Amino acid sequence: MSHPHPELGAPPKLPKGGLRVIPLGGLGEIGRNMTVFEFDGRLLIVDCGVLFPEEEQPGIDLILPDFTIIRDRLDDIEGIVLTHGHEDHIGAVPYLLRLKPDIPLIGSKLTLALIEAKLQEHRIRPYTLEVKEGDREQLGPFDCEFVAVNHSIPDALAVAIRTPAGMAVATGDFKMDQLPMDGRLTDLHAFARLSEEGIDLLLSDSTNAEVPGFVPPERDISNVLRNVFANAPKRIIVASFASHVHRIQQIIDAAHEYGRRVAFVGRSMVRNMGIARDLGYLRVPAGLVVDVKTLDDLPDDEVVLVCTGSQGEPMAALSRMANRDHQIRIVPGDTVILASSLIPGNENAVYRVINGLTRWGANVVHKGNAKVHVSGHASAGELLYFYNICKPKNLMPVHGEWRHLRANAELGAMTGIPKDHIVIAEDGVVVDLVDGRARITGKVQAGYVYVDGLSVGDVTETSLKDRRILGEEGIISVFLVVDSSTGKIVGGPNIHARGSGIEDAAFDAVIPKIDQALNKSAQDGVVEPHQLQQLIRRTVGKWVSDTYRRRPMILPVVVEV
Numbered sequence: 001m002s003h004p005h006p007e008l009g010a011p012p013k014l015p016k017g018g019l020r021v022i023p024l025g026g027l028g029e030i031g032r033n034m035t036v037f038e039f040d041g042r043l044l045i046v047d048c049g050v051l052f053p054e055e056e057q058p059g060i061d062l063i064l065p066d067f068t069i070i071r072d073r074l075d076d077i078e079g080i081v082l083t084h085g086h087e088d089h090i091g092a093v094p095y096l097l098r099l100k101p102d103i104p105l106i107g108s109k110l111t112l113a114l115i116e117a118k119l120q121e122h123r124i125r126p127y128t129l130e131v132k133e134g135d136r137e138q139l140g141p142f143d144c145e146f147v148a149v150n151h152s153i154p155d156a157l158a159v160a161i162r163t164p165a166g167m168a169v170a171t172g173d174f175k176m177d178q179l180p181m182d183g184r185l186t187d188l189h190a191f192a193r194l195s196e197e198g199i200d201l202l203l204s205d206s207t208n209a210e211v212p213g214f215v216p217p218e219r220d221i222s223n224v225l226r227n228v229f230a231n232a233p234k235r236i237i238v239a240s241f242a243s244h245v246h247r248i249q250q251i252i253d254a255a256h257e258y259g260r261r262v263a264f265v266g267r268s269m270v271r272n273m274g275i276a277r278d279l280g281y282l283r284v285p286a287g288l289v290v291d292v293k294t295l296d297d298l299p300d301d302e303v304v305l306v307c308t309g310s311q312g313e314p315m316a317a318l319s320r321m322a323n324r325d326h327q328i329r330i331v332p333g334d335t336v337i338l339a340s341s342l343i344p345g346n347e348n349a350v351y352r353v354i355n356g357l358t359r360w361g362a363n364v365v366h367k368g369n370a371k372v373h374v375s376g377h378a379s380a381g382e383l384l385y386f387y388n389i390c391k392p393k394n395l396m397p398v399h400g401e402w403r404h405l406r407a408n409a410e411l412g413a414m415t416g417i418p419k420d421h422i423v424i425a426e427d428g429v430v431v432d433l434v435d436g437r438a439r440i441t442g443k444v445q446a447g448y449v450y451v452d453g454l455s456v457g458d459v460t461e462t463s464l465k466d467r468r469i470l471g472e473e474g475i476i477s478v479f480l481v482v483d484s485s486t487g488k489i490v491g492g493p494n495i496h497a498r499g500s501g502i503e504d505a506a507f508d509a510v511i512p513k514i515d516q517a518l519n520k521s522a523q524d525g526v527v528e529p530h531q532l533q534q535l536i537r538r539t540v541g542k543w544v545s546d547t548y549r550r551r552p553m554i555l556p557v558v559v560e561v
Contacts, residue, residue: 011430011442014038018434019165021201024446025049025065026399028426030207031088033399034065035170039163042140043073045080046159046170050091051448052311052346056468060459062451064092066428067099069444074100078140079129082107083149083172084156085114085243094122095456102127106137106144108155113275114243133157133187147194148187149174152218152376153243154281158191165433166200169390173205173399175378176385179217181246182281188389195390201433202392206400207377209408214381216374222250224371225337229258232363234300234333236260239310239318240340242268245276247339247373248306249283255304256285263292265307265328266317273306292328300333310340312349319349322356332361339372380411387415394438396423396431466553473552474499476507476544478514478536482529484560488522489515491561495540500552502544510543529558 014020019039025032031051037044053060070077080103082090093115097103105115106129119126131137133148143162150156151173161168169191176186208215229236236255240247255262264270276282277289295303305328309318318336320326330336336357338350354364367373377399378386387395395417397408409422423431423438428446431438450459480492493514495507517539521532536556544550 008429008440008443010444011432014432015434016040017165018432019163019168019201021168021203021396021431021433021438022069022444023398023425023427023429023431024067024069025051025427026088027405027429028402030399030401032063032065032092032427033089034092035203035398036070037142037161037168039141039165041076042142043070043077044139044142044144044161045070045077045096046161047083047089047172048080048092048096049086049088051088052313053450057450059452060450061453062091064095064449064451064456066446066449067096069446071099074103077103078142079104079106081139081144081159081170082111082115083159083170084108084151084153085111086153086173086241087243089172090115090118094119094124095451097124097126098122101125104129104139106131106139108132108146108157110153110155110245110276110279110281111157113279114272117271117275131157133190145194147190148184150177150180150184150186151175152241152246154182154184154245154276160194160199166393166436167194167198168201168203168433169194169199169392170203170398171205173207173377175208175215175376176382177215177217179219181218181249188386191386192389195392199390199392200436201394201396201438202387202390203396203398204383204386204408204412205377206397206404206408208375208379209383209397209400209404209411211375211379212381213379215377215379216371218246218374219250221247221339221372221374222253225250225254226257228335228337228365228370228372229254229260232301232335234331234335235303235305236335236337237305237307237318237321237328237330237362238337238339239307239316241310242266242272242308244340245273245281248273248276251304251306251339252282252284252288256288260302260304261290261295261298262288262304262306263290263295265292265305266309269306269308309353310338310350311346312351312353314349318357319353322353322360324360330357330360330362334360334362336362336364337372338364338366341367341373341375380407383408383411384415387412387417392417393436394421394423394433396425396438402426470499470553473550474501475553475555476500476502476540478540478554478556479559480514480536480557481559481561482518482527482532484527486522486527489518491559493536497552500544500550502548502550502552509547510540513539513543529560532556532558 022036051063145160147158307317309316395412397405533556
């Protein structure tokens with residue numbers, strides 16, 4: 001198996017007749033999926049998603065792929081193929097279309113409806129091309145065929161990309177549920193047909209590659225939900241992804257069976273479920289869904305609330321309920337269902353929400369104590385089955401952390417794919433398919449781009465480090481006035497602390513040290529304010545470290561007179 005090395009440099013010019021694959025996200029992480037295909041100077045993008053921030057990224061709203069490598073080549077882009085409507089595959093599209101709004105978007109009916117609604121908020125009217133399974137479209141030099149795959153959202157598609165260099169197949173996210181809620185199976189017949197033609201490079205979902213066996217059918221959850229509904233004495237509050245139509249359908253079916261009304265809470269949930277219902281993907285009995293404002297008129301045992309926040313997102317409805325910061329107040333006897341998996345990195349946030357809800361008397365039902373979630377990603381057994389059908393000449397595991405990518409590579413090797421034909425890459429690592437072989441040829445910039453409010457890309461790793469220090473250790477400000485000619489103190493120093501746990505009076509002990517350091521620097525002829533600030537920072541920092549074993553941010557301000 002070939003794999004990236006830190007010393008990789010810029011890739012050479014793509015050989016004539018070769019296909020270049022550049023993953024800009026989704027490799028080594030869960031989210032931010034985006035892959036650029038290049039042939040004969042033209043580009044095709046598959047997916048353009050976001051990554052959600054973790055605790056060590058305070059204040060960040062979203063994390064985008066880095067568009068640097070394509071920023072000067074926007075006119076070369078034939079289109080953006082969207083495999084399905086989850087945020088980690090479509091969430092960054094508005095930020096790319098800000099650079100060039102007329103890049104065509106290609107996807108299924110539901111996927112395009114979800115992204116169009118999102119783009120409307122950004123005041124972008126996209127050019128779209130709706131496709132369905134079995135369709136074949138020529139996008140410049142890329143001959144794209146779309147294949148039905150089963151996932152945790154309807155209308156998901158894989159894409160087979162034919163070029164003179166060979167055929168690359170991107171699965172998107174998929175599983176092989178044999179009893180899907182909508183009856184739409186992963187089209188193994190189509191993959192077998194592509195296999196007979198010859199799949200030169202398979203980019204395969206790795207998220208569940210470590211999990212043995214097969215994913216249970218989605219419909220298995222129905223009986224568990226019915227049991228919860230039958231025994232819930234008061235309100236039922238369900239937290240789910242705002243795009244998990246199959247899961248919401250089961251909630252609606254259970255609510256209808258047990259005589260409860262359903263209200264959607266949260267802008268994205270209301271918007272997405274409205275789209276799914278209008279397009280016929282969500283079947284809702286007349287009168288079942290009501291506005292959240294009417295719930296006060298209903299008895300508690302006739303109410304179901306469906307909201308976001310299953311991953312512990314701080315601003316989502318469920319987190320705010322747990323923190324008593326939402327109009328809906330949790331009371332003893334309420335039942336809360338977390339109908340989703342735990343995305344790696346979110347565990348602490350989710351359990352904090354569970355504890356908060358439990359504190360207010362809720363009975364919390366989650367994956368840890370009931371079967372209220374099945375994955376949308378193929379497990380090891382399904383992947384083995386899939387590789388034996390596809391028989392790819394080269395395999396590139398995608399969509400997963402390092403452990404998932406390596407596990408997926410091992411599965412491929414077990415089915416007979418030569419190890420030197422399996423490419424384990426990471427974000428930014430360039431893979432070229434030339435003469436039937438996929439090889440790593442270089443690396444391009446593919447770092448995190450942070451969205452903070454209306455700011456895109458302005459927050460850096462240095463900024464985040466400062467935020468973490470402020471959040472963990474606090475800040476100490478030192479203000480003083482010096483003589484511009486002699487460098488001697490004529491006023492101050494005034495020292496104040498915030499969040500450091502140190503009382504202002506304690507700084508009396510460090511003032512003589514500051515005086516001594518500045519007097520010495522004045523004797524040495526050092527009077528430049530920036531140098532004096534650095535001297536104060538070092539002096540105060542050493543004293544705080546020696547005295548308290550802490551490292552707060554120290555902000556010295558020197559004014560000359």
